[in-house]
Amino acid sequence: MTAAGLKSTPGGALWGTVRAPGDKSISHRSMILGALASGTTTVEGLLEGADVLATAQAMRSFGARVEQEGVGRWRVEGHGGFSEPSDVVDCGNAGTGVRLIMGAAAGFPLCATFTGDSSLRGRPMGRVLDPLARMGATWLGRDKGRLPLTLKGGNLRGLSYKLPMASAQVKSAVLLAGLHAEGGVEVIEPEATRDHTERMLRAFGAEVIVEDRAHGDHVVRHIRLPAGQKLTGTHVAVPGDPSSAAFPLVAGLIVPGSEVTVEGVMLNELRTGLFTTLQEMGADLTISNVRESSGEQVGDITARYSPDMKGVVVPPERAPAMIDEYPILAIAAAFATGETIMRGVGEMRVKESDRIALTAAGLEACGVDVEEEPEGFIVRGTGQAPRGGALVETHGDHRIAMSHLILGLAAQAPVSVDEPGMIATSFPGFAEMMRGLGGAIAEA
Ligand code: S3P
DSSP: OOOSOEEEEOOSOOEEEEEOOBOHHHHHHHHHHHHHSEEEEEEESOOOSHHHHHHHHHHHHTTOEEEEEETTEEEEEEESSOOOOSSOEEOTTOHHHHHHHHHHHHTSSOEEEEEOOHHHHTSOOHHHHHHHHHHTOEEEESGGGOSSEEEEOOSEEEEEEEOSSOOHHHHHHHHHHHTTEEEEEEEEESSOOOOHHHHHHHHTTOOOEEEEEEETTEEEEEEEEOSSOOOBOOEEEOOBOHHHHHHHHHHHHHSTTOEEEEEEEEOOTTTOHHHHHHHHTTOEEEEEEEEEETTEEEEEEEEEOOTTOBOOEEOGGGGGGTGGGHHHHHHHHHHSEEEEEEESOGGGGGSSSOHHHHHHHHHHHTTOEEEEETTEEEEEEESSOOOBOOEEOOTTOHHHHHHHHHHHTTSSBOEEESOGGGGGGTOTTHHHHHHHTTOEEEEO
16 A cells, blocks of 8 residues: 555556456455355456455465465455354455345354455444345344444345346345345346346356336336355456546547547456447547456447547436446546536445545636535536646545546646555556556555
8 A cells, every 4th residue: 555645647648458356346246256166167357456356365264275376366265155254354444345244244144344444444334234134134233323333144035126226236235145035136227337246147147137117207127036046156357447548538639639549348348338428528438349258248449639628417227337436427528529428327425435525626626617416516617627736535436536636637737636545446557557558556
């Protein structure tokens, strides 16, 4: 971790081809499903960020053998279930890690205490604990189910659960608990969210039934996991993370004269809302070499400098497909002409930080006109490079840090961020990658 701040300085064009780091969502799931399964799971392209390493460590404490065999190459030996950890399970900064692990652990007759860093200890866990309690798990924790908390699992009953918010983490926790619930589980999704758990459960041999039912002009997704599923270890090739690829790509769009290609980016349409939105804004973003890898489409994405981007209204129903990408979209919007209206994104307030508040504050500090709403925000771009020249507070949020560093590469004056060490949770090597493309990002 870097103790000092990081600073990005406007300069020449960005140029080159890079590979996106492994997808964070799929990396977490490969460790957890590998540990739940019987036999060997081999993983290539694992994101070796702090979040996923915390999940790997947690899987060891639940009894799996987890070993690194090379760069991005890991091996998980599962014994078909979790055993009771002998100490507190620390999930670091990772909401995905702790929520999915609690779901998986609830299926077994064990008692486990979970904690995390100060950000994770402030995040709502009730959204996962409520359905797990309905299935028969019990827990004791801080106010509103905040970590640290202790969960006792085993003897679960089946559940049909309608998600109260669009959350793949909650869906996944219920599905993973459902692996060991009598009668199986059903999750009803008013808005489809990333489906990596469903796809990976199938790859490990489980039966998952997905049905889209029309309710007027709205489609509701029903995901059913019948009882009695057995998971068998398999091979997982982790595709590149579209949420990380977003940073060099937006940099390519806003730094004059640039052309940046990111190879091997996952194109699952439940993750690519940002790219659709940027194209609607008039960004020169092209996708080539589309292929399939481990059940996911991947492709290479090229971003060319796009000085004529226009503000758009982002459809609120697109939010689940780009929920982590609004901070970097807001940076692109600051360089576009006109208003970009982002609504229906209240979930941003309960991420690693309150991302609506911090994105608005960071942009304002850099001279951008932003209006904050309870469940959204509006960025008003002038079509000119914003002033920059600010120190942006990140509250330890990796995506807030990276977004504002990208802004600084194209602003009129440098931008610094505090606490850049947290970037390593999702994108170790971010600053080095940007430097390789010609971006001036250095310790402040
Ligand atoms: C994730 C789901 C999303 C996302 C997070 C990863 C996942 O969270 O923000 O970074 O891997 O399932 P929610 O489920 O809270 O929307």
